[in-house]
Amino acid sequence: MKNSLANRLWKIITSPSRMMLTVGAVIIMISLVRQYTGISDITSPGAAGATIRFTIPILMAGLGGLWAERSGVINIGLEGMMILGTWFGAWFGFLYGPWVGIFAGAIGGALAGILHAILTVRIGIDQAVSGLAINLLGMGTARFLSGVFFLGKGGDINISPQVNSIGTFTVPGLSPFLTEIGSKHILVISDVAGVCAGFITKINWASLVLILALPLTAWILWKTRFGLRMRFCGENPVAAESLGVNVYRTRYIALAVSGALAGLGGAYISVISTGNYLEGQTAGRGYIGLAAVIFGNWTPAGVLAGSVLFGLTDALRVRQSTSVHALLLVVITLALAYGVSKLRKKDWKGFIIGVVIGGVVLAYYLINKVVPDEFVTFFPNLTTILVLAFLSQRLRPPAMAGAPYRKGEESS
Amino acid sequence: MQRKHLGRLGMVASIAAASLTLSVVAVSSQATAAPKKLVGIAFDLGGKEQPGFNQLAYIGFKTFLKTHPGWSEKDLQGNAADTDASRAQRLQLLISAGANPIVVVGYSYENALKEVAAKNPNVKFSIVDDNIDGAANVEGLLFHAEEGSYLVGMAAALTTKTKSVGFIGGVNIPLIQAFEAGFKAGVAKVDPTIKYQSAYASNPPDFSGFNAPDKGHESALGMYQNGADVVYSAAGSTGQGAHKAAFELGKGHWSIGVDADEALYASNAKYKSAILTSALKNVDVGVASFLSDVVANKFTAGAHFFDASNGGVGFTTTGNHLSAAIIAKLNTIKYSLASGAIVVPTDPSKVKLPQG
Numbered sequence: 001m002k003n004s005l006a007n008r009l010w011k012i013i014t015s016p017s018r019m020m021l022t023v024g025a026v027i028i029m030i031s032l033v034r035q036y037t038g039i040s041d042i043t044s045p046g047a048a049g050a051t052i053r054f055t056i057p058i059l060m061a062g063l064g065g066l067w068a069e070r071s072g073v074i075n076i077g078l079e080g081m082m083i084l085g086t087w088f089g090a091w092f093g094f095l096y097g098p099w100v101g102i103f104a105g106a107i108g109g110a111l112a113g114i115l116h117a118i119l120t121v122r123i124g125i126d127q128a129v130s131g132l133a134i135n136l137l138g139m140g141t142a143r144f145l146s147g148v149f150f151l152g153k154g155g156d157i158n159i160s161p162q163v164n165s166i167g168t169f170t171v172p173g174l175s176p177f178l179t180e181i182g183s184k185h186i187l188v189i190s191d192v193a194g195v196c197a198g199f200i201t202k203i204n205w206a207s208l209v210l211i212l213a214l215p216l217t218a219w220i221l222w223k224t225r226f227g228l229r230m231r232f233c234g235e236n237p238v239a240a241e242s243l244g245v246n247v248y249r250t251r252y253i254a255l256a257v258s259g260a261l262a263g264l265g266g267a268y269i270s271v272i273s274t275g276n277y278l279e280g281q282t283a284g285r286g287y288i289g290l291a292a293v294i295f296g297n298w299t300p301a302g303v304l305a306g307s308v309l310f311g312l313t314d315a316l317r318v319r320q321s322t323s324v325h326a327l328l329l330v331v332i333t334l335a336l337a338y339g340v341s342k343l344r345k346k347d348w349k350g351f352i353i354g355v356v357i358g359g360v361v362l363a364y365y366l367i368n369k370v371v372p373d374e375f376v377t378f379f380p381n382l383t384t385i386l387v388l389a390f391l392s393q394r395l396r397p398p399a400m401a402g403a404p405y406r407k408g409e410e411s412s
Numbered sequence: 413m414q415r416k417h418l419g420r421l422g423m424v425a426s427i428a429a430a431s432l433t434l435s436v437v438a439v440s441s442q443a444t445a446a447p448k449k450l451v452g453i454a455f456d457l458g459g460k461e462q463p464g465f466n467q468l469a470y471i472g473f474k475t476f477l478k479t480h481p482g483w484s485e486k487d488l489q490g491n492a493a494d495t496d497a498s499r500a501q502r503l504q505l506l507i508s509a510g511a512n513p514i515v516v517v518g519y520s521y522e523n524a525l526k527e528v529a530a531k532n533p534n535v536k537f538s539i540v541d542d543n544i545d546g547a548a549n550v551e552g553l554l555f556h557a558e559e560g561s562y563l564v565g566m567a568a569a570l571t572t573k574t575k576s577v578g579f580i581g582g583v584n585i586p587l588i589q590a591f592e593a594g595f596k597a598g599v600a601k602v603d604p605t606i607k608y609q610s611a612y613a614s615n616p617p618d619f620s621g622f623n624a625p626d627k628g629h630e631s632a633l634g635m636y637q638n639g640a641d642v643v644y645s646a647a648g649s650t651g652q653g654a655h656k657a658a659f660e661l662g663k664g665h666w667s668i669g670v671d672a673d674e675a676l677y678a679s680n681a682k683y684k685s686a687i688l689t690s691a692l693k694n695v696d697v698g699v700a701s702f703l704s705d706v707v708a709n710k711f712t713a714g715a716h717f718f719d720a721s722n723g724g725v726g727f728t729t730t731g732n733h734l735s736a737a738i739i740a741k742l743n744t745i746k747y748s749l750a751s752g753a754i755v756v757p758t759d760p761s762k763v764k765l766p767q768g
Contacts, residue, residue, distance in 0.1 A: 046637040050630040139493055154678045156459025157489060159649075162682060273626035275656060276679055278649055279457070280492030283620040318611050318627050319634025322767065373584060374615045 029330050031191040037326040043191035045179055047315055047323070048198020053273060055311030056210055057082070057282075060265025061289025062296065062303040063217050064109075064258040068116075069298060070221060071254030072234040072247075074402040076131025077116050079286025080138025081259045084108040085266025087142040090277030091149060093163035093270075101163055102206060102267045109263015110256045112138060117255040121248050127402055135286075143279060150277075160277035163270070169208075171200040206272050210264055218300040230254055234398030237405040248407060262286060288380075295384045297395050310380040317376045324376050328365045332358050451476070451703060452511025453487045454502050456518030457623070460489060462678070464648070465671050465695060469517045469540060472699030480707060486511050490518075492623070499524035507532055513706040515699050516540065519587065520619075525550065536711055538702040540695055541587065543715040551705075552715040553698035557587075558594030558756045559749050560691035560725035561646065563742050564668050565598020567689050567727065568642040569606055570738045571666060576607040576768045578635030580654055582622040582647030584612040590758040591646035591670065591691075597756055597763045607768030609635045610760070613650045621650060628653030636661055639768055642688065644668040652679055658686035666733070671695075675730040688733050692726040694718065720749035 034042050041047055061078045068075035075081075088108030093101020112134055119130040147157050154161035175197055182194030221227035230250050232240040237247045265285070270277045288310055295309070296302020316323040339354020388395070453473050455466045470487070477483055486509050488502050499521050506514050507528070512535045516525055519542035529537055529547045536549050543552025568577045579595050581588040592610060599606050611631045614621030621627070632643045632654035641664055645651030651669055658667035659682065667683070669690035674680055680687065698718050705711050718724025726746070729739060748754045757763060 041634065041638060044637065046633060050633065053626070053630065143491060151461075156462040158457065158459055158491070159462060159679060162679060269626060273629065274653065275625075275682075278623060278625065280620065280623050281625070283624060314627070315630060318613065318631040320609065320638060321611060373612060377615060377618070 026330070027191065028188055029333055030327070031188045033326050033329045034191060035185065035187055037322075037329070039320065039322050039326045040183075040185065040194075041320045042316065042323050042326060043182070043194045045182060045194050045198035045201050047319055048195045049202060050315035050319060051308065051312045052199070052203070052207055053311075054314045055307045056207055057265040057269050057273075057285050058288050058292055058310050059304060059307035060210060060213065060261050060268065061286050062292035062307050063213055063289075063300070064113075064261035064265070065290050065293040066217065066221075066296075066298060066300065066303055067230075067254050067261065068113075068258040069293060069401045070234045070398055071230045071251045072237055072398060072400045072403070072405065073116070073120055073251055073255060074127045074131065075113075075116060075255070075258055076128055076290070077112060077134030077138070077286075078131075078258075078262045078289050079282060079284065080131075080135035081109040081112040081116075081262035082266035082269075082282045082286045083135075083138040083142050084112050085263030086270035086277050086282060087145060087160075087266075088263065089267025090160040090163055090270040091145070093267075094153075094161050094276075098164055098166045098206070098271050101271045102264065105263045105267020105271070106260040107263070109266065110260040113255040113257070113259020113262075114252065116259065117252045121251045121255070121405075124404055124406060126404075142277075146277070146279070155276075158279035160270070162276050165275060166204055166206050166272060168202040168204050170202055175201045204272055206268060210268060213261060213264070214300055214304060221300070226250075226253075231398070234401055237400055238409075241407065247405065262289070265289070291381065291384045294395070294397075295387050297391075298397055306384070309383060313376060313380050317373065321370050321373065321376075324371045325365070325369065328361055328371065332362045332365065335361065448510035448512075449483045450509065450511045451483055451485050452506035452509065452514040453485070454499070454506060454514065454516050454521065455487065455489045456520055457490045457492060457494065458649075460487065464677070465540075465693075466517055468672050468693075468695040469515060469699050472696030473515060473703070475696065475700045476703040479704075490520075494520070496523040496527075500528050503528040507535055512536060513538070513703060513711075515702065517695075518542075536706050538699070540698065548713050550713055551702050551711065553695070553702060554715050554717050555693045555695070555698070555724050556717060556719035556756070557646075557691070557693050557725060558590045558597075558758050559720045560693055560727065561591045561594030561644070561670075562598040562601075562749065562754070562756045563725075563727045563745060564644055564689055564691040565595035565600075566602050566742060566745060567598075567734060567738060568595070568644060568666075568668060569599040569602035570741070571688060571734075572606065572640075572642050573664065574639050574641045575603070575605065576609075576639040576641065578608070578632070578640040578643040578768070579610040580628055580631050580635075580643060580645040580647050580650065581610070581612040582614070582645075582650050583619050584615045584621075586758075588612070588646055589760050592760040593757045593763060595644050595646075596760055596765060600763050600765055604765065606765060607639065608765035609638060609640055609768040611635075613647055622648035624650045625653035625656070629657050632657035632667065633661075635768075636665055642666040642668065644670070644691070646670045646691070649679075652677075652683075655680050655683035655687055659683035669728075673728040673730055675728065684731060687731065690728045690730075692728060694724050694726065697723050720746050721751075 064078055065075055085105035085108050089101040089105030092104035116130055116134055119125045120127045150160050178193040178197035182190050182197050184190050229245045233247045233250050241247050292303050292306030295306035335354050335358035339351045342350030458466050460466045460470045514537050516539045522542050525539055526544055529550050533549055538551040538553055540553045544550045577599055579592050581592055613624050613627045628650035635643050643654050645654040655667045658665040666688040667686050668688050671693050674690045675684040675687045
């Protein structure tokens with residue numbers, strides 16, 4: 001039963017025509033909810049823009065995790081690498097301008113990535129231990145450096161001086177046109193236009209550049225010789241070595257890139273989102289990036305989906321708490337639709353499950369005016385756990401990620 | 413036989429150990445008893461020279477030092493990785509340096525102080541924004557922050573052109589809810605038809621909401637885009653993001669700061685043209701009063717309240733964004749607050765405003 005549900009979900013997700021249908025149905029549903037509740041922020045350009053800004057740091061961390069794990073090394077140190085990215089980004093951004101800052105953030109992260117490689121690949125320390133060490137090191141180093149460099153420069157032990165901002169771009173003509181349509185409250189059309197307007201209005205140039213890391217990663221890992229070898233190292237390093245792949249060097253490169261990506265995410269937070277370094281501002285997003293990797297089944301598109309899930313939840317929640325309450329209606333409809341579809345096949349159990357879930361959520365929707373913030377914040381985590389629980393048969397992590405590997409030895 | 417021998421040895425060892433501990437205790441109590449004239453202060457997360465909560469406490473602290481020659485100071489700063497254990501350790505460090513009295517900044521020290529204060533009954537403590545029930549050597553410095561929030565709530569309501577305002581809280585805890593309640597009540601006092609939005613950056617036990625300017629930025633952008641033109645942030649560094657949002661949207665969008673005069677923060681230098689006013693919580697007044705009380709032997713344990721009547725709360729006029737009429741109005745309200753003619757609620761659900 002559980003397996004068939006998983007199978008079915010998988011088929012829906014994988015078949016392109018069905019996916020289009022599902023996406024279409026969800027869009028129509030969200031549009032109806034928006035129309036019915038009058039809460040127009042759900043599909044507003046502003047919410048779309050906020051989602052982009054919340055998604056990018058998580059996406060960068062997630063891609064960093066993807067590079068590391070695909071090469072066979074688990075990278076728990078993403079958080080520490082992000083912290084170094086925020087620090088280097090802000091300090092060099094303050095000295096030489098924001099673009100240099102973002103580049104420096106990547107360097108800072110890459111340095112920590114190389115350290116992780118030395119510790120795990122060369123010395124052979126346990127990968128989780130090394131990752132945790134890097135998180136602590138990142139935190140401590142940033143505080144120490146702040147004390148050395150920021151004091152007397154308009155900063156303090158936990159905050160850097162201000163960094164100049166990077167400009168934004170808006171597609172002329174099209175953006176106001178779509179925003180106009182978006183504000184008309186026409187079913188479906190306004191919603192699609194509103195979201196699209198968000199994608200082309202006041203987008204930071206840095207966002208655009210960083211997003212390129214996604215197609216670039218997909219291309220390098222699946223279309224180049226290096227990518228093939230790197231994934232090979234993650235699946236079976238012994239075989240890779242025997243076929244002449246330099247596993248150590250490949251993993252060094254992969255971890256340097258992994259750290260650089262996490263550092264870029266960190267630099268984005270400090271230089272673009274905030275405008276200065278602030279101690280603790282990454283707030284665990286490195287770990288969330290790791291969750292996005294698992295959610296996304298170790299694929300770039302999946303990592304994007306996971307990051308958007310976390311980013312969207314945050315965006316809707318902090319902009320207007322009523323949005324999330326309205327989206328409960330979508331959940332209710334989905335649950336009831338599931339139940340009814342089961343009824344047709346005389347699957348009473350499925351029918352009851354669908355109707356009960358729908359009913360409970362509906363009752364909750366009617367009784368309460370808001371969804372508790374605690375639940376909303378936890379929602380993406382819950383989804384990740386559900387994915388792990390129900391689709392674990394389908395998840396395909398790199399076979400040897402996390403396993404120690406010594407050159408010239410048989411795999412254990 | 414062997415066992416018996418061992419047993420006796422063990423007894424001797426334990427007696428030796430006990431006497432050793434006793435002597436250590438004796439030595440340490442001697443050290444604290446020595447009149448060293450040292451005042452200690454333990455800061456919360458954030459720099460002591462950066463305008464804000466810590467700096468205000470530090471100002472009160474330095475005022476005391478200036479007026480009481482012969483006293484010296486020792487201060488220790490908090491960090492983002494702090495735990496109850498590391499905070500307790502920090503307090504213990506101050507005590508072993510001979511500091512007495514000690515100022516503890518922020519309720520995050522609550523558990524640490526509970527433990528340390530019980531162990532050191534001779535040391536006098538004060539804790540900002542909290543009170544430890546039953547501790548005979550701790551003075552709680554509590555602020556009726558809702559009164560300051562009430563004042564800026566009125567300022568917001570008198571300033572808004574779109575008849576819509578917003579509130580951003582750092583973490584959804586009663587302490588911050590009191591800010592929201594005061595703000596809401598101030599708005600409702602001027603015009604109960606003004607639309608109102610509110611959001612909290614994080615929920616306990618996640619306290620990152622005081623340190624998340626990116627969330628403050630998006631939250632404020634959302635409120636402005638949904639019609640508000642004045643947003644009040646009681647959210648620590650998160651408020652910086654709200655100021656940034658108001659600044660980016662330009663003329664006609666206002667942001668209100670909290671605790672100290674946020675228009676003077678180095679990190680807000682770029683955005684100060686968008687900061688309408690700040691709700692003041694004069695931590696310095698509380699800290700200075702605690703220290704001089706201790707020196708004058710007037711220390712009393714328990715909660716001490718600071719509000720409009722004793723200069724504990726207020727509002728700022730930096731940048732002259734508030735009109736003379738509004739300032740005059742707020743000052744008269746301040747007197748009513750001080751006299752008790754207006755009582756401000758601390759529960760935001762008690763005040764009704766239309767959802768914006």
